[in-house]
Amino acid sequence: MINRLVENIKRTGAPIVVGLDPMLDYIPEHVKENAFEEFGETLEGAAEAVWQFNKEIVDKTCDLIPAVKPQIAMYEQFGLPGLAVFKRTVEYCQEKGLVVIGDIKRGDIGSTSAAYAAGHIGKVQVGSKSYIPFGEDFITVNPYLGSDGVNPFLKVCREEKKGMFILVKTSNPSSGEFQDQLIDGRPLYELVGEKVDAWGREAMGDTYSYVGAVVGATYPEMGKVLRRIMPKAYILVPGYGAQGGKGKDLVHFFNEDGLGAIVNSSRGIIAAYKQEKYADFGAEHFGDASRAAVRDMVSDIKGALENR
């Protein structure tokens, strides 16, 4: 799947991923009204609004982008109907040729991580039959429990040729509280980065590993160091746009070949119609606003890469 991600990025020329993190506040009133008319102000109604919103954005951007990253929390908050729409979104995006990164940040002890791996990137056995429960292409994984929490994911990545991005240095303001603590003079995130490199070498695609890393756009200097520590890891970079990261901050996350990083934007793309810059589209044409925002984001990053 890492090979397909790299192919998709080369084909579109867009090292970006659209974060499908649909808070109800981002969804235009007319979409919510239609959904509530059919299903009432219920969890089913909220889930339907999310689905209609996602579908329009995917339809309007899928030819420009290699991948999407649905954040499962935004679906899980609407209970079972929300999770049904998570699954429907995964399947729809795959039909459109997109690589789907499930942002699930799971991680537990061995047998439990194995269950998460089966559920999200693998298969589960029921008697003589096997099923694909959620079927993402990549997932995000939390490393706090160490190798035996990560190995079950690694095993399934190898078996199914799927991938994962392990949290190394997250984009949020307080990520340093634990991640930046110095161990023999070096921050914890570097140790985690070294582990990502080691785990990743056991699961190589053609040029990059099935095992990538999450490093926030908001910490470009750390990205530079981590790029060196994990040369074979694709870096998933959140924090662009709404969280403050800019194109010029991102160049060090990429390798010399212009590959090696994929930059996420969620609110900046899916709620673009709410920004002054794209206000002319109006809420009615929110999908077109997202399309314009994708084009602008790609230009920003490409421009920065050309000028580095």
Add this chain to the structure above:
Amino acid sequence: MINRLVENIKRTGAPIVVGLDPMLDYIPEHVKENAFEEFGETLEGAAEAVWQFNKEIVDKTCDLIPAVKPQIAMYEQFGLPGLAVFKRTVEYCQEKGLVVIGDIKRGDIGSTSAAYAAGHIGKVQVGSKSYIPFGEDFITVNPYLGSDGVNPFLKVCREEKKGMFILVKTSNPSSGEFQDQLIDGRPLYELVGEKVDAWGREAMGDTYSYVGAVVGATYPEMGKVLRRIMPKAYILVPGYGAQGGKGKDLVHFFNEDGLGAIVNSSRGIIAAYKQEKYADFGAEHFGDASRAAVRDMVSDIKGALENR
């Protein structure tokens, strides 16, 4: 909810929690056969088997125990039907008067943690109405992202009088890989423990905080130190029984008042009928085997506490 957990523990005299982590391998053949007969070898069939298994164990143990801890991964692996049974299990256990600890180990950046908090221990707003999506009483939380990943959970704990247990030192063999790294001569888990203490003081119940900690039974010496660092935190102790922890290892997790810790056993209770010790019950009477295993576990821990 921490007050009710303490009350339940005092009433039952059992500082234990039964981990409802139903792998299909643990479920007796006759239960699976009945479920597959009705629903086929499908995700629905697997979920039904899990439900029947859980219900029998809860019915046979609920008068002896204060709480249960369903591990959501074991349900999530069966997709939407699995998660429906997770929810049904939460509700059924609450009807039986049990406190439900959702072992979900979520944790993300602020707005995403807020969505998880709403979904699992809070309410979600849909238009003018609000809903309780999963409705656990406590959850487990991963601290790797720092305070701004934890604060949204803390906010909901205060609003809803719910609780959480934050991963400090996990029970698995490789937990030390990151958690034991020394920072100015002190292990990372102690820093996390200090944070748990600080977060917890902002959300106090009558004698203990809404904010507890997870510390593995497999590391009793570390439990002793952490007990001192977080005097107001209830400690959820996994790793008893199948993972190797014994009653005498557990005494230091408790305060002088005999409170302050709740010990989890999953496989050791729910799959007790598979152990030689309880084999006489037979697979047909697996619930009675679980009841006997609960009684033995309580005796083991009480005996150790009396002899300390």
